[in-house]
Each structure stands twice: as structure tokens, then as C-alpha cells.
Amino acid sequence: MQDVNNIKITAEIVKEHGLTPGEYDRIVGAMGREPNYTELGIYSVMWSEHCSYKSSRFHLKKLPTEAPWVICGPGENAGVIDIGDGQAVIFKMESHNHPSYIEPYQGAATGVGGILRDVFTMGARPVANMNALRFGEPDHPKTKHLLAGVVEGIGGYGNCVGVPTVGGETNFDPSYNGNILVNAMTVGVADKDKIFYCAAAGVGNPVVYVGSKTGRDGIHGATMASAEFTEDSEEKRPTVQVGDPFTEKLLIEACLELMDTDAIIAIQDMGAAGLTSSSVEMASKGGVGFELNLDKVPQREENMTPYEMCLSESQERMLMVLKPGREAMAHAIFEKWELDFAVIGEITDTGKLTLTFGGEVVGDMPIDSLVEDAPEYERPYVPTPKREVADVAAVNDLNQAVMDLVGGPHLCSRRWIWEQYDHMVMGDTIQRPGGDAAVVRVHGTDKALAISTDVTPRYCHADPVEGGRQAVAETWRNITAVGGTPLAITNGLNFGNPERTDIMGQFVGCLEGMGEACRALDYPIVSGNVSLYNETNGSGILPTPAIGGVGVMADSSKMATIGFKTAGDVIVLIGDTKDELGSSLYEREMVGNNTDNPSAPPHVDLALERRNGDFVRALIENGQVTTCHDLSDGGLVAALADMAISGGMGVSANVESDLPLHVALFSETQARYLIAAGAEAAEEIRKEAKDAGIPVQVLGTAGGDRFTINGGAVDVAMSELAAAHSDWMPSFMAKAS
Amino acid sequence: MKARIHVTLKNGVLDPQGKAIEHALSNMGFGGVDAARQGKFIELDLVETDRDAAHASVDEMCRKLLANTVIENYSIELE
Amino acid sequence: MKARIHVTLKNGVLDPQGKAIEHALSNMGFGGVDAARQGKFIELDLVETDRDAAHASVDEMCRKLLANTVIENYSIELE
Amino acid sequence: MKSAVIVFPGSNCDRDMAVALEKITGTKPLMVWHQEHTFDTVDFVALPGGFSYGDYLRCGAMSARSNVMKEVIKRAEDGVPTFGVCNGFQVLTETGLLPGALMRNANLHFVCKDVRMSVENTDTMFTSDYAGDSEITVPVAHHDGNYFADDDTLDRLEGEGQVAFRYLDDINGAQRGIAGITNARGNILGMMPHPERMIEPAFGGSDGRKLFTSVMNRLG
Numbered sequence A: 001m002q003d004v005n006n007i008k009i010t011a012e013i014v015k016e017h018g019l020t021p022g023e024y025d026r027i028v029g030a031m032g033r034e035p036n037y038t039e040l041g042i043y044s045v046m047w048s049e050h051c052s053y054k055s056s057r058f059h060l061k062k063l064p065t066e067a068p069w070v071i072c073g074p075g076e077n078a079g080v081i082d083i084g085d086g087q088a089v090i091f092k093m094e095s096h097n098h099p100s101y102i103e104p105y106q107g108a109a110t111g112v113g114g115i116l117r118d119v120f121t122m123g124a125r126p127v128a129n130m131n132a133l134r135f136g137e138p139d140h141p142k143t144k145h146l147l148a149g150v151v152e153g154i155g156g157y158g159n160c161v162g163v164p165t166v167g168g169e170t171n172f173d174p175s176y177n178g179n180i181l182v183n184a185m186t187v188g189v190a191d192k193d194k195i196f197y198c199a200a201a202g203v204g205n206p207v208v209y210v211g212s213k214t215g216r217d218g219i220h221g222a223t224m225a226s227a228e229f230t231e232d233s234e235e236k237r238p239t240v241q242v243g244d245p246f247t248e249k250l251l252i253e254a255c256l257e258l259m260d261t262d263a264i265i266a267i268q269d270m271g272a273a274g275l276t277s278s279s280v281e282m283a284s285k286g287g288v289g290f291e292l293n294l295d296k297v298p299q300r301e302e303n304m305t306p307y308e309m310c311l312s313e314s315q316e317r318m319l320m321v322l323k324p325g326r327e328a329m330a331h332a333i334f335e336k337w338e339l340d341f342a343v344i345g346e347i348t349d350t351g352k353l354t355l356t357f358g359g360e361v362v363g364d365m366p367i368d369s370l371v372e373d374a375p376e377y378e379r380p381y382v383p384t385p386k387r388e389v390a391d392v393a394a395v396n397d398l399n400q401a402v403m404d405l406v407g408g409p410h411l412c413s414r415r416w417i418w419e420q421y422d423h424m425v426m427g428d429t430i431q432r433p434g435g436d437a438a439v440v441r442v443h444g445t446d447k448a449l450a451i452s453t454d455v456t457p458r459y460c461h462a463d464p465v466e467g468g469r470q471a472v473a474e475t476w477r478n479i480t481a482v483g484g485t486p487l488a489i490t491n492g493l494n495f496g497n498p499e500r501t502d503i504m505g506q507f508v509g510c511l512e513g514m515g516e517a518c519r520a521l522d523y524p525i526v527s528g529n530v531s532l533y534n535e536t537n538g539s540g541i542l543p544t545p546a547i548g549g550v551g552v553m554a555d556s557s558k559m560a561t562i563g564f565k566t567a568g569d570v571i572v573l574i575g576d577t578k579d580e581l582g583s584s585l586y587e588r589e590m591v592g593n594n595t596d597n598p599s600a601p602p603h604v605d606l607a608l609e610r611r612n613g614d615f616v617r618a619l620i621e622n623g624q625v626t627t628c629h630d631l632s633d634g635g636l637v638a639a640l641a642d643m644a645i646s647g648g649m650g651v652s653a654n655v656e657s658d659l660p661l662h663v664a665l666f667s668e669t670q671a672r673y674l675i676a677a678g679a680e681a682a683e684e685i686r687k688e689a690k691d692a693g694i695p696v697q698v699l700g701t702a703g704g705d706r707f708t709i710n711g712g713a714v715d716v717a718m719s720e721l722a723a724a725h726s727d728w729m730p731s732f733m734a735k736a737s
Numbered sequence B, C: 001m002k003a004r005i006h007v008t009l010k011n012g013v014l015d016p017q018g019k020a021i022e023h024a025l026s027n028m029g030f031g032g033v034d035a036a037r038q039g040k041f042i043e044l045d046l047v048e049t050d051r052d053a054a055h056a057s058v059d060e061m062c063r064k065l066l067a068n069t070v071i072e073n074y075s076i077e078l079e
Numbered sequence D: 001m002k003s004a005v006i007v008f009p010g011s012n013c014d015r016d017m018a019v020a021l022e023k024i025t026g027t028k029p030l031m032v033w034h035q036e037h038t039f040d041t042v043d044f045v046a047l048p049g050g051f052s053y054g055d056y057l058r059c060g061a062m063s064a065r066s067n068v069m070k071e072v073i074k075r076a077e078d079g080v081p082t083f084g085v086c087n088g089f090q091v092l093t094e095t096g097l098l099p100g101a102l103m104r105n106a107n108l109h110f111v112c113k114d115v116r117m118s119v120e121n122t123d124t125m126f127t128s129d130y131a132g133d134s135e136i137t138v139p140v141a142h143h144d145g146n147y148f149a150d151d152d153t154l155d156r157l158e159g160e161g162q163v164a165f166r167y168l169d170d171i172n173g174a175q176r177g178i179a180g181i182t183n184a185r186g187n188i189l190g191m192m193p194h195p196e197r198m199i200e201p202a203f204g205g206s207d208g209r210k211l212f213t214s215v216m217n218r219l220g
């Protein structure tokens, strides 16, 4: 092995590591000397946008993160909330956008693996996976290949690990043509008094490495530079990691088994920047130092340098601090599960990360400087200008519009996707994909979790503040629509280049809206992830703050679903419909919207959101309603169609409104729900709503074999509508590219 | 003409299948296997009879479909 | 010593992966592929240095694990 | 009825199976780790679904060669009722206890959904309670459920009443729509669909229950 630490750090090398000259000076200042090559690599990852949140931290601090039921907010591997009965739910969302664009199968698969680890690290058994996916326009030559690969990768990993993938969302928009988004979310359940944190403690305690061996996977930015030192010129090292879900499954079982003992003081998964960031984080949280002997790191490849070992992103690895004397017992557990186990160092009182290799110190850095001294930027921004309210034109043929929208890429069934996911394994999925929120029973109880991921990037682009509010509100509404009480959210904030003032303006605006919604709905943010620089050739993606919401349901037998259940049931609309076609799906698809100057999106009235939602939830909890659907993309028509298709029966509805019919049918006014119930029950509900001052309208009845609105203004055969809805995606995916 | 194609993982790319085979062989009492790697072997029956043309065309098939060149290498033999 | 093992489907066994390759190639506009078959290619690094002993041992590995002889054939090359 | 659930590294429907067995038979099953050479005497052995050994190399191949399977094979040959679901079915074919093999689904996609099946033979110890059911619905969740055997074997299976379940729609390309088969003696059943995932209305139905109650009735 050549000694990379003899390499003189040049301005060029600093740049290759993604550090600015100012940042480099800061490193030298913090260390009191020039870093060596390995140290530079470590600073570069610790101070990267991904690890340090240098552009976003300032604004993230403003988000509400507390509620009486929050056990642990942002800052740990995942957020933790109390669901009563001594149990906690642990969850988080993460993005894997860039790797999934380069290699969709492995990129998406390792995204799932990474987020699973964040959750079981804290002591939870993962019980559900979700995903939020964004692809370019369907006609773009790469879209099909990317969609197929991502879905297969998510399934390939999740199915093998044996955690059900119970839902998600899938959108298409040209802004993602060169930069798809893959956000994965994991939800786990733990005992409230058995939650594990990452703060290391106890000078002299062993630092233990478990899981897979370390290879040269995913060594980023500096890959080129490092390749020159490995005498391996035959091929450039791929920077994509390959996931091994089988090992992950063993790792879950082994960790949970060890967590049943009292051996673990602290534990942390090796995520981005692997060994480095996990040790730094553990040491920093605990206010201690770490001394690691890199010779002890289990290695998959020969002649790995300290630089490579520290920066490798090999998957399926964890770092733990054990109580002294428990090593042998812990080792036996990992041996049983056929996983590597190695004591690679110990805790010190130096406050430093000290790395030795071949008997020499190859790195020695103050932990504080790696974490606290990381730069924080309050990047300049320009708020997105206010938009005009649009007057969106009517189409000639309403029937065609209904068929095109319901049977088109944006509203069609996602069955082709979720049939490739094992959404039932673990035996607690009681609401499968296809509804408003997935519902997963808390094992062995009558309680259930309701989970939904949502955001409407069109709105965020037109008006980030409204868009931010709406994303949070939509998850809240989806959870409500199945009968759940929304408790908290996680997020995956996907934006373009923060160094552009308009993009930073989108970021700040979305966060402002999200924060407002969280406060108004008592729905704090407990974890999340930021992904910036999502752009190709200078054109950024639509701002996409994906929100993952979790709620709880005390009596899962009361759960509501979207499908009509009995012909003759009366359909009731809760909530007022306004002239809000601006930035709607209808506007974009039927009229075309102006991407440079989009029209104002629907306004989110959070007080109203709460009032209508609480009313609907009470109906479900009281057993008055088991059929419910919220209104979102595509408005009333889309929701009615979903309920009819899912229930396998038609609709006859009559919408009374002062608005033009196309507005009444496609407006995306928020805070609305459709419910269906027997005639008597529906009448009772109408009265209750009236008395409570909740806007309510009886629309018609379920049944028959036609989808009919306003005496034939819309009238299509259910069989055709259902076929268009179910067939779009499979036929799209089967088409030759 | 027949084309025989080997698709193997690039050096340094994790090979979970190979690792599992190693493990299983050793569990079954087969000692002395230092490493195992698993790749794909694809045979194509081609109408083309010209070697150069066949090679060019199979090479394109490999790049576009049969191998994932981000993580895999391929090699082509014609018979 | 290195062993190179090819595991291929027996004649008459349906090959879904091969079929899918044929299909995809023709969809992608590659004409002239009459048939495609997909098998496995496994490489083992052996400690054994004696060819006969190595062959016997790899043959046993194939019969007992690496190939399912109900549906697959295998062939062994030593290097 | 005392049962055992065999657990391999990477099994992931072992808990589902155990929960179903406990709910239906009233007795917690014995969980048996793949490295065990033997285990307590039981009335019923279940090989659960999942991805043992990641489904690497071939589904079920590595599990079939584990210590515990030697014991399972011995007991199955002695007549102990033995039931493999999904990955368990793949293990049973890999051991040779059941004929044929399970290949990659014809469309190469993993498939998870409810499927309609006919019960082809209600005269087995696993299916007797289905007498009178023309069609049942049970979910599948697999990547390699495409049953293959040569024509002679298929003819024999059909002729001897060893085809227990048949898909009513094409799910994975399986020869003659075969979803589950028994051995000639009738004490071993392997099937791709998951009856243990369809045992209460909250899952969307209870059609899977009768498989377990059939065995219970037979064992008395």
C-alpha cells in the first residue's frame, strides 16, 4: 500500500473533496495544522451538505418538533413517539435520489436498506416501509427504465428483508427527467423503555463493529484521486453500492436479540460516510473521544487504505459501544447469525477521533471541530413571488376529461407497482396499498398505525408556503380518512441548488408552510432528511418536500376504506368547494400551466382542515362511517372514481354549486372528504354536520354500472373507467421503448 | 452463429450471492474454497453469420440490456 | 486453483429469463436472435492444487448444491 | 396439535406461520433453528415462507442442505405431516421430497396479490375441510413460483391426485396452473400461496384456515 498520507494537499485536492478554500482554512484553524489526506477526506464528508446540513440547518431549527407524545425529535437516527401501552413508534424518511438515477435497482434497494437501519438501530422492529417516488414525464426515454428498476429495487430489498412495503406515492413531471426522486420511509415499533441512542459513554469501553465487511463501495467525490493510489488502473471503481438484504435481515435479528440484553450502551448504523460519521456522531453526542484501530476493521478487499476504510459506504454495518465484559456474549449472538463482529477500538477522554493503522497514528482530529465547527450558511434567498388566481377554462368534452385524467399517468392505479412489493408479510397489514393511508396493526393488539406519504410539488412550485402547508395537511387528511389520529411526521426535503436565491426561497417558503401546518394540527416533525442540488444542466426539480405522516387508531376494527360497500349507500361531501383550479392537475393536464409563472394553488385553511377532519374522524371512530376518501389531485371526480372503482360499482351524483361545473368537479379545494353510508346514517351525519357548522352536501348514491354526474353531464360506463384506471400503467410498462 | 456471454460483477463490487455460496459450502463441510463469485451466463442463437457484425451487435446488446455496466463487466465468445 | 462452473438449464426446461431476454431484445429492435438461454456462471478459488482431487470435489459441490440436477446441467473447467 | 416451524437464516414468514398455528390450533408451535440436528416430537412440521439465504443461488437450495432438514426429511419419510409454503415449498422441491422445481415467474416480476384457486383434491389430509368449496382465495407473494416438472411427472401428479391446488388465473406461468402438490403418500404438501395470510376477516378473508383445520381433524 502506498502511504496516501504523504500526499501534499493542494488546492486541487481540496476542490475535489468539495470543500471551498474558506472551508479548508477553517479546517486548518480548527486543527491547528494542515490535515493529512485521510483527515481531509473525513472533514470533507463530515462537512458535506449531506452530513452537516450546512445550508438547511438554520431553517430546520424553526420547525416545531415537540408534543407531549414526542419521545425523541430530530437529531437521533429516527424520531420516536409514544403510542401508549408502553409502546413507541420510531420512523424516518430518507432520500436516495442520485444513486437511483445512476443505477435504479441498487440505488433504490440500498435506500431501503439505509432507512431500515436508521430505525432498527434505535431498538425498533421495522413493521412497514413506504416510498415516495418522482419520475420524469412518461414519454422521456429514461422514465420506464428508471421506474422499473426503482420498483424492482425497493421490492427486491424490502421483500427479502421481510418488512412489508405498504404504500407510497408516484408522480411524473418533466422537471424530474434528469433527476428522479426516491424517498424511502421505515416505521418500526419498540418498547418505550427499550430505546437505544447513539451517545457513547464510558472511557475504556469497547467500540464494536458488526455486520458486513468493508469494501471500497461508494467512496465519493474523491474517488478519482484515491483510484490513482490503488495501482488499480484496469477499471474505475464504481461508486454505487450493492445491497445485501439477506445480511440486513440477519443484522436486524442479531441487533434485536442483543438489544434484549443489557449489553449495549450506544449504537449507530453506518450510513453516509460509514465508519467516520458513525464514530464521530457517537463520540460527539457523548462528549468523549474514540480511538480506532483500522487494522481490526473487517475488510472485504485487499490493501485498503485508512482513507478508504474511513470513507467507505459499504452497506449493512453497525457500530456499537458495549458494556465492558459483554463482548463474548455479544460475539456469540453475531456468530449465530453468521455476521462479522470485531472490537475495533475504545472510548477515550481525549475528545478526539484518533485512528491508528499499522501501528501508526494516521488521523487525529478534535471531534468538536468535525461536528460543531462545520460551516453553517444562511444562504441568501428571494421569496417566490405571489401568484395570480387563474381563470381556468372549461373543456368541451367532460367525459373525455374524466377518462383521460382517471385513466392517465397521474391518477391511474399504482397496482403495477405495489403488486411487486410484499405488502402483507408480518401478518399485520389490514389496509393494503390503494387506499388513503396504509394501516398496519400493532402486533398482538387491536391498535393500528396509519401511514401516508404526500406532497404536491405543483403547489410547492407555485407557492412554497401553501405547498408546504398542503403537504403536511394532506398526510394528516389521509390518516384521518382511514380513522387514524395523526401524531407526527417525518420528511424528505428534495430541492435544487441552494446557492440559487430562488431555490433557497422555495426551501424557506416550504419550511415556513410546513411549520405552520405542524403547529396548527399538533403534528410535529420528529425526523427527516434534506437532499439539495437536485438538478441537471441548471434546471432544478420542482420543490418536493415529501412528508411521511404516522397516526394511530385505538380500535382497528373501525377502520375506513375508500371503496363503496353497498349499492344504495348515500354519498356525502364534507367541506366547501371553491373556485380553486389554479395549479390543479386539471389545469396542467387539460389546459396546460405556465411553469414560469404558475397560477395560485388552493389555499390551505388549517383551522378548517382541523375542524372538518376531526368531524370525519369522529364519525369513523363512532362506527358511523366505514367508507371515506379525502379529496386531492383531480378533485371531486377523481375521488368519486376511486371509490367507485375500488368498490366495483357505479355512482349517480348530483353536484349543486354556483361554480361552473368543471370547477366544481375538478377544483382542488382542501379540507374535503367524501363519505358513504346507508341512507339513515347519512341523513344523521348530514344533520350532525349542519349542527356543527361543517359544510355538507348529499351528492347521490353508489351503485349501478355507470359513472354519472349531474344527470349525464358526465356519464361513462364503470367498466371502461375502471379498465382505463387499471390498465394505464401495465400497458405503459409493457410498451417497447 | 452462437454467442456465449459471461456477465460478472466488477472488481470490488459486493457479491452477496457469491458470499452466500462460500458460506453454504463451508457449512456443508466443503473446506478449501477461498472465494466464490456468481455471474450470469447467456447464450444467444444468432442469424448473423459474419463474425464482426455478430460481435458488434452482441456487444451493443450487452451494453444496452444484458449487462449493467455500472457494476458489471461482460465478455463475448462467438462459436 | 480456480474452478469455472457453468450451470445451464436442461433441454426442455422452460427458461423464463431466456424468454424475457429474447422478448426484450426484439422489442429493442435487435432482430436476428433466434433463442436466448440464461444460466449461471460460478467461479471458485480453491486451495486444492491437485487437478483430479479438485475436479472430484467441485463435482460433488455441483451435485450437492450448485446445480439442481432435476432441471440443470453443469460443466466444470479448472485453471 | 403440536407443531414445529423451521427457521432458516432469512426466513421471514416464520412469525406469520407461528401466529396462524397458534390462533388455529391453540398451541404455540416449537420454533426450530436450522442448525439443530433434532427437535421434540411434533404432529406437524411447517416450513415457512421468506427468503432463506436471500434466495441466493436458487430459492431454497441452501436451506435444503441444512442440518435440520436431514431430520425433517427423515420424519417426513416416516409419515409426519409436513407443510411447506412458498419458500418452504421451494425447500421441499430442492430436497427432493416433492418433485419438480420452482422457476422465476414468467414475467420476471415479484407478485403479491390475492389469487383464486381451485382445490383439486379434497381427499388429502390438508384439504378435506375444503370439500364443497369450488373456489378459494389466498394471497401469493413470490418471485419464483413458476412450477416446472417434465410432462411425465406432471401426468403422474395429475393422475395420482397429487395436484392439491390450481390457480384459476395465470399468476406466474406455472405448468398446468399448479399452485400446490402433495407427495404420493399424501403427508407432504408444498404450495406457493400463503394460507397463513388469510385466516381472519381483517386480512380480507379466512379461506386459509381450513387447511390447518383439515390437518387438525385428521390428527384428531
Ligand SMILES: Nc1ncnc2c1ncn2[C@@H]1O[C@H](COP(=O)(O)OP(=O)(O)O)[C@@H](O)[C@H]1O
Residues within 6 Å of the ligand: A131, A132, A133, A165, A166, A167, A168, A169, A170, A414, A417, A418, A432, A433, A434, A435, A436, A437, A438, A453, A454, A478, A632, A633
Ligand atoms: N410507489 C408506491 N409504492 C406503494 N404504493 C404506492 C406507490 N405509489 C402510490 N401507491 C399507493 O397508491 C394509492 C394512491 O396513491 P395517491 O394517489 O398518492 O393517494 P392519495 O392521493 O390518497 O395520497 C395509495 O394507497 C398509495 O399508497
Ligand SMILES: [Mg+2]
Residues within 6 Å of the ligand: A435, A436, A437, A478, A629, A630, A631, A632
Ligand atoms: Mg388520499
